Amino acid sequence: MPNPLALHLLHEKQKMSDTKICCNPKGPIIVEGDVSITDKYGRPLDAGKKKNMHVMCGCGQSMKKPFCDGSHNQGDDDDDDI
Numbered sequence: 706m707p708n709p710l711a712l713h714l715l716h717e718k719q720k721m722s723d724t725k726i727c728c729n730p731k732g733p734i735i736v737e738g739d740v741s742i743t744d745k746y747g748r749p750l751d752a753g754k755k756k757n758m759h760v761m762c763g764c765g766q767s768m769k770k771p772f773c774d775g776s777h778n779q780g781d782d783d784d785d786d787i
């Protein structure tokens with residue numbers, strides 16, 4: 706009979722491998738996968754409409770931290786990010 710702990714750990718490892726984090730040098734950090742975003746007390750933060758994709762602020766300018774609000778684009782004509 707399979708060890709329940711080993712099965713649990715295997716399942717957790719498989720879930721983690723489904724998570725993708727893409728860092729944009731101009732700001733946003735895109736987190737895709739089954740993750741929960743919480744504050745420092747563990748309370749869930751409302752990440753918006755898409756549950757499996759989160760756009761996090763990496764530039765420090767967002768007024769909706771930890772989420773990106775597009776402020777990183779101010780004064781930048783380059784539209785290659787979100």
Ligand code: FES
Pocket residue numbers: 731732733734761762763764765766767772773774775776777778
């Ligand atoms: S990355 Fe900071 S506002 Fe978008």
